[in-house]
Amino acid sequence: MTKINKITWIANLSLFMVVVFMGIKQTERGIEIAKLEDGLEQLILSKQQLTDVIFASNKSLDNEENLLSLGFIKPTTVYYFNTEDSFAKLPVR
Numbered sequence: 001m002t003k004i005n006k007i008t009w010i011a012n013l014s015l016f017m018v019v020v021f022m023g024i025k026q027t028e029r030g031i032e033i034a035k036l037e038d039g040l041e042q043l044i045l046s047k048q049q050l051t052d053v054i055f056a057s058n059k060s061l062d063n064e065e066n067l068l069s070l071g072f073i074k075p076t077t078v079y080y081f082n083t084e085d086s087f088a089k090l091p092v093r
Contacts, residue, residue, distance in 0.1 A: 068074070
C-alpha cells in the first residue's frame with residue numbers, strides 16, 4: 001500500500017466513525033424527545049382529569065336548594081331588553 005492509500009483509508013474510517021457516532025447521538029436525542037412527549041401527554045391527561053373534577057364539584061352547586069342556602073336569591077321578575085339600534089336603520093320607502 002502506498003502512503004496515499006493509507007491516508008485515504010484512515011480518512012474514510014474516521015469519517016465512518018464520525019457518522020456512526022452522530023447516528024448514535026441522534027438516536028439518544030430521539031429517545032429523549034419521545035420521553036418528553038410522553039410526559040407532555042401525561043400532563044395533558046392530568047389536566048383533563050383535574051378539569052373534570054373541578055367541573056363535577058361545581059355541578060353540585062347547580063341545585064337550587066344549595067344555591068339558596070349559600071345566599072343566592074331567585075329573581076322574581078326578569079326584564080329583557082331589545083338590542084336592536086333603531087337609529088342605525090335606513091328609512092323604509
